[in-house]
Amino acid sequence: MTAHVIEFQTGKGLPKEAFEQIAPMVSEGRLVVFPTEISYVVGGDAFNQQTVSRVRAFQHDAQGPLALYISSITEFRLYVAPVVPRLRRALERCLPGPYGVIVRATQAAPRACVSSAGTIEVHMPASQSYQMFYEASGRPLVGVKLDTTRREDVLERFGEQADLIVLTNEPMSPQHYALIDFTQDPPQALQGELPRWL
Template sequence: MTIVIPMRAGPDERLKVAARLIVEGKLVAFPTETVYGLGADALNERAVRRIFEAKGRPADNPLIIHIAESEWLFELAREVPEVALRLAERFWPGPLTLVLPKGEKVPSVTTGGLDTVAVRMPAHPIALELIRLSGRPIAAPSANISGKPSPTEADHVVDDFYGRIECIIDGGPTPIGVESTVLDLTGEVPVLLRPGGLPLEDIERVIGRVDVHPAVKGIEVNLAKAPGMKYKHYSPNAQVILVEGPREAVRRKMEEIVEEFRSRGLKVGVMATEKYDADAFFHLGESMEEVARNVFRALRELDKAGVDVILAEGIEERGLGLAVMNRLRKAAGYKVIRADKLK
């Protein structure tokens, strides 16, 4: 039996029910400013194992721990460098995850067996109040079956987990729509492990140079220091093909591909910033913020439309565009078509 708690107007007394479930070692899905998370007490090894079981998540894929107070960072990390404090002061609460040396309190299962821990303070009022009421740091990957598109609405979580977890908090659509930015602070130079809701440019304005891990652009890794680095992610049932290049060239190439697939009797869906003639179409929006907010919803809705193939329009990799393109490349299994020239 899964309890669904509607909480569109913000935290209220019903949140105490969900907090009690966290304390009891149960699983609670809740909204953050990025996507919905599937939460459990991060220090309860048995509860954390249930997250991996429910999602079908590989045990070596680390989880992010969500906290409500910056002081909790010192209990979870063995060392907290000055740069971490600067970033926390500037960007927390917010969509920034910091990777630091793991403290003794954190079970190995939570960190995927790594000697590092990933921590963030979410900006969503429901998430923060749930953490405060439970008095526990909450480990929470995205609340979706492993490998599928991340959930940005409670209905997405219901589709994946109703009857399999104890509680789903419906806080409405998430405002950002892509997961947090993950920054590794364990070396001499900070390293971007995953682009997300906080643009890299904003971070560099505060701390200077940040290296970008090869996995961000699709280079395969054997050791995942952050969620989403090693395994196929965000994929619907339909085949996803990403088309990149100059805007007009992309349009012509996508129209050509739609015609080709439909001539073979396949049902084609398109997700883009401008209208296409296809069997199903999802308008991603005009601004980069709208596109980020809609990208996972588009993948899920086109899948529900029963298309065989989803064509995704590539966008410029600046600001949130870097995170969007990272997710689209993973959703496509790095099947990318370049449209560099007009015929």
């Protein structure tokens, strides 16, 4: 089956009909490719087991936890265990932004995202296209970050595998990405570099 493609244009948002197509596809467990400020991500509904299984096929460690994609500090506090005030301030400065953070999960967190050690990798991209897509989806998402920012690569690789592809003309900057472990004090960069202010 050929993927349904939606185009996001910076400054214009999503057309109403496109906005209304996203929520049903995500809630039905469809496989989606969506944009962030770092790269494209393949993912879907974090609480749909069928979707989770499909997303795992694109992960290096097929049995490992998947990353959680959300869009607000309110959601973050729902899925992430409290941390000391100093680390909380640093976390909330990182998010939204081009970072993934490793933190302790709460019982409310999607099980597919929680490691055997009880940690979870959370992303809250700041890009306009991601925020619009997430608002339309209305669901917490699991995702696997792809090593591409090119729409042509996404269409070639996922045109027959994904159910929905959301493309954007918004610039992506993979060089700004860092994965930061906040279960350690001080926090440690597992990928990329720590922000200078951290």
